[in-house]
Amino acid sequence: MSLERPSPFAAVLETALAWALGALWLAPLLYAVWTAFHPPDFATRFDLFAPLTLDNFRRAWEAAPFARYFLNTVAIVAIVVFAQIVLGTLAAFALARFTFRGRDLVFALILLQLMIAPEILAVANYRTMRAIGAVDTIWGIVLPYLTSAFGIFLLRQTFRTVPQDLEDAARIEGCGTLGVLWRVYVPAARAVYLAYGLVQASWHWNNFLWPLIITNSVETRPLTVGLSVFASVDQGIDWSVITAATLMTSGPLLVAFLVFQRRFVQSFASAGLR
Amino acid sequence: MRSPTRLDEPPRGRFRWPFAGSGRRTVEAWLLLLPSIVLFAAFTHVPFLRTFVDAFHSTPKGRRPSHFVGLDNWVDLAHDPIFWKALTNNTLYALGTIPLAVGLALAMALFVNGRIPGRAALRMAYFTPTVLPMIAVANIWLFFYTPDYGLFDQIGGLFGLAATNRLGDPSTALIAVMAVAVWKEAGFFMIFYLAALQQIPPDLREAAAIEGASRFTFFRRVTWPLLAPVTLFILVNAVINAFRTVDHIFMMTGGGPDNATNLLLFRLYELGFKFWDQAQASALTVVLIVVLASVALVQFVFAGRKVHYR
Numbered sequence: 001m002s003l004e005r006p007s008p009f010a011a012v013l014e015t016a017l018a019w020a021l022g023a024l025w026l027a028p029l030l031y032a033v034w035t036a037f038h039p040p041d042f043a044t045r046f047d048l049f050a051p052l053t054l055d056n057f058r059r060a061w062e063a064a065p066f067a068r069y070f071l072n073t074v075a076i077v078a079i080v081v082f083a084q085i086v087l088g089t090l091a092a093f094a095l096a097r098f099t100f101r102g103r104d105l106v107f108a109l110i111l112l113q114l115m116i117a118p119e120i121l122a123v124a125n126y127r128t129m130r131a132i133g134a135v136d137t138i139w140g141i142v143l144p145y146l147t148s149a150f151g152i153f154l155l156r157q158t159f160r161t162v163p164q165d166l167e168d169a170a171r172i173e174g175c176g177t178l179g180v181l182w183r184v185y186v187p188a189a190r191a192v193y194l195a196y197g198l199v200q201a202s203w204h205w206n207n208f209l210w211p212l213i214i215t216n217s218v219e220t221r222p223l224t225v226g227l228s229v230f231a232s233v234d235q236g237i238d239w240s241v242i243t244a245a246t247l248m249t250s251g252p253l254l255v256a257f258l259v260f261q262r263r264f265v266q267s268f269a270s271a272g273l274r
Numbered sequence: 275m276r277s278p279t280r281l282d283e284p285p286r287g288r289f290r291w292p293f294a295g296s297g298r299r300t301v302e303a304w305l306l307l308l309p310s311i312v313l314f315a316a317f318t319h320v321p322f323l324r325t326f327v328d329a330f331h332s333t334p335k336g337r338r339p340s341h342f343v344g345l346d347n348w349v350d351l352a353h354d355p356i357f358w359k360a361l362t363n364n365t366l367y368a369l370g371t372i373p374l375a376v377g378l379a380l381a382m383a384l385f386v387n388g389r390i391p392g393r394a395a396l397r398m399a400y401f402t403p404t405v406l407p408m409i410a411v412a413n414i415w416l417f418f419y420t421p422d423y424g425l426f427d428q429i430g431g432l433f434g435l436a437a438t439n440r441l442g443d444p445s446t447a448l449i450a451v452m453a454v455a456v457w458k459e460a461g462f463f464m465i466f467y468l469a470a471l472q473q474i475p476p477d478l479r480e481a482a483a484i485e486g487a488s489r490f491t492f493f494r495r496v497t498w499p500l501l502a503p504v505t506l507f508i509l510v511n512a513v514i515n516a517f518r519t520v521d522h523i524f525m526m527t528g529g530g531p532d533n534a535t536n537l538l539l540f541r542l543y544e545l546g547f548k549f550w551d552q553a554q555a556s557a558l559t560v561v562l563i564v565v566l567a568s569v570a571l572v573q574f575v576f577a578g579r580k581v582h583y584r
């Protein structure tokens with residue numbers, strides 16, 4: 001079995017193994033899609049000629065305020081991603097290109113958040129939210145996530161690769177600090193913004209524990225919490241409707257993933273590896 | 275000699291603004307950092323310190339404010355069988371899911387990195403579970419595990435096996451939720467291996483081919499050592515995830531049956547937000563922080579020593 005030309009037997013075996021694993025990984029999803037698009041009678045019975053229907057989606061949509069949940073999730077994701085990028089850019093610029101006393105200490109303290117995620121500190125954070133009246137509000141959900149150590153770390157790395165000459169040239173042209181940041185550094189980090197934005201958007205679309213803790217009404221619940229309430233309380237065991245709701249809530253993310261597949265995979269890899 | 279392009283300090287002899295020179299740069303730097311520092315302090319550092327203080331104080335009840343109780347909370351925690359159960363479960367959960375998920379991730383990456391028919395489709399198949407919310411994934415798997423109707427019993431039924439309640443049986447429930455975690459995470463870890471594999475210089479492969487090395491030898495002597503830093507990175511993330519991801523527990527078992535699937539963070543939720551026992555919850559938070567801190571420490575020590583290939 002040489003390196004360049006594996007024996008035909010080995011090649012076939014490898015392909016078969018790879019696809020067996022692939023089938024195993026796809027099966028749960030295909031099964032969910034099957035159940036969601038067929039009448040409840042066929043939920044657990046496979047029949048190639050079973051009639052297709054969108055009725056399960058309609059029933060799910062009517063049975064719970066999914067429109068509101070969608071709105072909440074979109075608002076949460078938009079606020080968090082926007083804030084993290086803006087605040088992260090400012091902080092990363094200071095850490096990458098300014099020398100001042102205490103810089104390394106500040107950076108070390110920021111990196112502490114990499115280890116201790118906000119959901120670990122939920123008990124203390126909940127008390128803070130109660131004190132400032134943010135329980136059961138969108139702000140209560142997003143506040144702990146508005147700035148991220150990971151984002152600052154990533155952008156600082158990127159900003160440090162920008163040649164100092166570019167900044168100096170912009171300064172001579174008359175740019176102030178924010179002008180330099182906007183004209184020189186932000187364009188240089190465009191790819192990082194996209195990668196980081198995609199990763200964070202999908203992460204916050206899927207976030208569950210903290211929103212579950214801090215919300216208790218329809219007006220603030222994101223999709224994940226709404227889905228968990230819907231599946232556990234409202235529906236008994238009507239799997240067709242529950243599966244339809246499940247696919248519906250992950251739908252936009254799934255579509256975005258299929259469209260930007262290469263980008264997505266690269267983003268996850270680069271945002272994690274740098 | 276001062277470089278003429280360094281603009282930290284303006285040339286002498288000209289009008290100086292307040293905070294001119296390095297002083298002004300310092301003020302600017304702190305202003306840029308200010309919003310992030312305020313948010314970090316409010317939602318990470320202060321709660322972090324407060325948790326340590328709370329772990330030595332009682333839970334405020336009605337008119338009775340919180341007061342210092344020394345080690346009482348720790349003694350209570352040490353006498354709480356559910357805490358030990360959750361700690362044991364979490365350890366088993368980590369030991370069971372991580373090697374399997376990381377091993378599968380490596381296999382997937384090697385498959386997809388080679389010249390295999392349907393490469394793009396395969397990569398998509400492996401990676402898709404990563405994109406889905408854990409809550410949605412848990413819902414789908416809950417359906418599979420349903421006695422009689424679920425996929426597993428349907429398949430078992432074809433071979434004449436009786437219906438089983440995998441999530442309802444304390445001896446199988448933990449394994450059932452572990453399977454979900456492996457399915458969800460393997461594809462995520464795969465992409466890190468894939469990115470690393472693509473950075474391995476092709477001439478190494480050519481040289482090994484000339485030497486007549488087998489594929490296995492090449493993997494053992496070249497690929498695997500080169501993947502060491504990524505493996506460490508993935509392992510650290512996997513451990514952190516094993517203690518941080520409990521969404522599926524909410525959906526599938528609620529920690530049951532008989533705490534068979536209770537994990538530390540889920541227990542923290544129960545103590546903090548079901549029983550509103552702030553004192554016990556704070557002590558448990560400290561335990562979780564210690565666990566995560568030791569993981570970070572391991573990474574710090576090893577990452578410094580590990581051979582990097584660049």
